[in-house]
Amino acid sequence: MRVEVVAAVLLLAAVTNAEDSLVDIVIREVKGCMDSEHLGSIGGLRSTNDPNSAEQKCFLGCMLKKFKALDAGGHYDAEGLKTTIQHCPRMKAHPDIQKAAMQVADECNGKVTGCDDYCSCAPLASKCLHEGMKNKAFQTIFIALDEALDKMES
Incomplete structure (x- = not known):
């Protein structure tokens, strides 16, 4: 994977509209975050x-x-991430990656500490998730995000 963003942000289990593809929804979310964070x-x-x-x-x-x-306060939330992993259509299609991602989500639970908000916690969480998946011989748990970023760049 090319980026911790890709490696750390994975899947988007957000509510989807029937007429929108998961990749299109992720692109919309990426653009929204790009705008909100300038x-x-x-x-x-x-x-x-x-x-x-x-x-x-x-x-x-x-x-x-x-x-x-x-979470809303910007701190690592293993349970929230595991909910996303469980509901992501792309992850369901790759049960081996899904299982590893669930384990990594738990493993990172006590490792993302010493940060105060979403801006400072994000790099720590991203790095932990990325390294955890790499240690399990997977490149990413962010399948849909990677596809969306590739589509945005093409």
């Missing part, structure tokens, strides 16, 4: 694989909140 482009974030500006960190936090990996 991020002009995700290109730099995807290429560096590390959020290094306040806007990039807050964008990542916004996306992690959308996926329920961070």
